[in-house]
Amino acid sequence: MKKILLADDDKNLNRSVDILLTQDGYQTMSVYNGEEALQKLLQDKFDLLITDLIMPKFDGIELISKLEKMNLDLPILVISGKLNKELVGLLKKRKIKYVLPKPINPTRLRKMVYKVFIHR
Secondary structure (H helix, E strand, O other): OOEEEEEOOOHHHHHHHHHHHHHOOOEEEEEOOHHHHHHHHHHOOOOEEEEEOOOOOOOHHHHHHHHHHOOOOOOEEEEEOOOOHHHHHHHHHOOOOEEEEOOOOHHHHHHHHHHHHHOO
């Protein structure tokens, strides 16, 4: 069973994504800021990180930077309500291939998660 870490300060969104992905057979764990996400990633093995960009403690970009420095081989799916051309360009430079805008479309999310795992 694939394990997915959800990092978003919106508890309702985490709950909705958790229900959706659990129905698809994935095991999920939710955290609510970048610091918690980093701690969980250091403690346990996950197959995918789904992270927001705007979070307390430290944001998604800082989390991604820390993971890059650790050379952690982990696919990352970024979800954000603040996506724009410049931000998407920055994410591509950081080799983030998977990006979804908020509000999240459940069908698009399912397809994106499937795509992540089919390419691994």
